[in-house]
Amino acid sequence: MNWGIFEGLLSGVNKYSTAFGRIWLSLVFIFRVMVYLVTAERVWSDDHKDFDCNTRQPGCSNVCYDEFFPVSHVRLWALQLILVTCPSLLVVMHVAYREAREKKHREAVGEDGGRLYPNPGKKRGGLWWTYVFSLVFKASIDIIFLYVFHSFYPKYTLPPVVKCHAAPCPNIVDCFISKPSEKNIFTLFMVATAAVCILLNLVELAYLVSKRCRECLAARKARAASASSCKQEDLLSGDLIFLGSDTHPPLLPDLARDYVKKTIL
Numbered sequence: 001m002n003w004g005i006f007e008g009l010l011s012g013v014n015k016y017s018t019a020f021g022r023i024w025l026s027l028v029f030i031f032r033v034m035v036y037l038v039t040a041e042r043v044w045s046d047d048h049k050d051f052d053c054n055t056r057q058p059g060c061s062n063v064c065y066d067e068f069f070p071v072s073h074v075r076l077w078a079l080q081l082i083l084v085t086c087p088s089l090l091v092v093m094h095v096a097y098r099e100a101r102e103k104k105h106r107e108a109v110g111e112d113g114g115r116l117y118p119n120p121g122k123k124r125g126g127l128w129w130t131y132v133f134s135l136v137f138k139a140s141i142d143i144i145f146l147y148v149f150h151s152f153y154p155k156y157t158l159p160p161v162v163k164c165h166a167a168p169c170p171n172i173v174d175c176f177i178s179k180p181s182e183k184n185i186f187t188l189f190m191v192a193t194a195a196v197c198i199l200l201n202l203v204e205l206a207y208l209v210s211k212r213c214r215e216c217l218a219a220r221k222a223r224a225a226s227a228s229s230c231k232q233e234d235l236l237s238g239d240l241i242f243l244g245s246d247t248h249p250p251l252l253p254d255l256a257r258d259y260v261k262k263t264i265l
Contacts, residue, residue, distance in 0.1 A: 013088045016095055016121045016131075020204035024138075024197055028085065031193045036077055040186055043179065044074045050178030057170055064164035064175045070152060073183070077190060080145040084197075087134030094130045095121050123208070132208060139201040142194045149191065156191050157184045 013025060047069070053061045098120035105116045123131050149156055158180045165172040177183075 013092060016091055016123070016127075018204055018207065020200050020207060024200045024204070025088070027193060027197060027200070028081070032077075032190065032197075033081060035186070035189065035193075036074075036081065040077065040190070041074055043182055043186055044072060047072070047178055047183075051175060053164065053169075053173045053175040055169060055173045057168055057173075060164075060166075060169040060173060061175070063166045064162070064169065064173070067164060067166050068162050068175070068177075073149075073187060076145065076149065080141065080194075083141045084138050087137045091127070091131055091134055094127055098127065128208070128212070132205065135201045135205045135208075139198050139205075142198045142201075146191065146194060149187075153187075156187050158187070 013021070017025065048065055051061060051065045053064055055061075098117050102115065102117050102120055121127075158177050160177060160180045162175050162177065163172055164175050
């Protein structure tokens, strides 16, 4: 599989990511994709060939291997990496869509007709929601695959010997896994890097949400301050009109003034 295509496509994500997103992308390609390509595929290349069982019964080794390895580690990791990197491609596609709309708008109204997006790559409006969705999706995919790995292989480790009693095996047979210690090391390494990626996604999500909340509070305070300043200006303008008029308003209402006259008389 050519992972260079994904690397070339995702290299543009750095322009639209936060610092946490850049760290996540570097971690995925250096500690997950590179380890997968360089070592993991070679370690698991002979797992079926070197899976030996102490029986000569035809088909017993194949059935026992399928029972203990329903899905290969390498194929699960490949599917996990593809699904994890796809949401980042969605962000790039959304930015490209914004840039295309901005280009059509300029062609229609000219350079002096205003802009739809002052900065198409800035996380505002729909792009902010797309980026947040990508973070939630990436974290969810890693969590789901960690659960799948744990359900297939408890504690993410492989025992050196497994017991098998599936048909057509005549009885309970012992089967031996090739290089279990080496496979356990790489499995735990991939699990640890996936957990770190989940943590980075959650931290970046909290950072974006808190930043948006601060911006909303600041905008609300600014609107409240502008509204209060407008009220003060209205009061001051009313006072100025009152002072500039020739006639002064009565100090007392008409009814109260008539009552005062009657009491004096």
